[in-house]
Amino acid sequence: METLTTIVDLREAIRARRPYLKRIGFVPTMGYLHAGHESLIRRAHADCDLVVTSIFVNPTQFGPGEDFARYPRDLTRDEELCERAGADLIFHPEPAEIFPRGHQTWIEVEEMANIACGEFRPKHFRGVCTVCAKLFNIVRPDRAYFGEKDYQQLQIIKRMVRDLNMSLSIVGVPTVREPDGLAMSSRNNYLTPTERQAARIVPRTLQMAQELVEHGELDVASLLTAVEQAVAAQPLARLQYAVVVDPETLAPLRILNQEARLLIAVYLGSTRLIDNVPLQPKAPPPLAV
DSSP states (O other): OEEEOSHHHHHHHHHHHGGGOSOEEEEEEOSSOOHHHHHHHHHHHHHOSEEEEEEOOOGGGOOTTSSTTTSOOOHHHHHHHHHHHTOSEEEOOOHHHHSOTTOOOOOOOTGGGSSTHHHHSTTHHHHHHHHHHHHHHHHOOSEEEEEGGGHHHHHHHHHHHHHTTOSSEEEEEOOOBOTTSOBOOGGGGGOOHHHHHHTTHHHHHHHHHHHHHHTTOOBHHHHHHHHHHHHHTSTTEEEEEEEEEOTTTOOBOSBOSSOEEEEEEEEETTEEEEEEEEEOOOOOOOOOO
């Protein structure tokens, strides 16, 4: 496994291997990797002949006052995980390598980026889409792998790839969770021990919502009220948003007459956690003959 820091060196490393490859897999990350990232790399390793993992804390997806400066970083630890999971190349550039002085071209997916995280983090998905497009152009993968925990991001990247006729497939990989159900995230490291215990309210609330729908709740407003009340019952938790959307278009829904996705963001202290869950409405009974 090699770690490369420049676009020229990465392209040369891929070019040298290209004659022997049928499929290149790519896993973009911001580093401080955990078992969720490992599952993406392992999936790419199983599917592809060459796996490239990027470790790049993208400054353009952080807003004013967000945690870019304190975002956790540990390259040595990340390299060990990548090698264990089956990565062949790591791309670890400096910000100026990706966004050189004078950069002024951006990619935006409009409606899908205006709800949920996009409502509270202006220009966040502009930064995500732009850096992903740049990385796709650099690596030229056949497949790129993203976790379902960042579900809005996953669907927006899929839309960007379709709209711009990019020649790769976007593969969503199921969320990896801690034993108590909390989705694995680099930001979990910000939680104090007390906040970490309180964070269990997030997966518990998602499970409750699933069960309500399975038992016949079809009104989205009623479901979201139940979600708000569940989070409010945990004194250390604060709900930023909860929205039920079409799983592909991310259009908000009012009635659960189709498969849907519940997206939520919850603050524990100053740490913001996002998660989501599929909602499958109970099928109506067959008509009597």
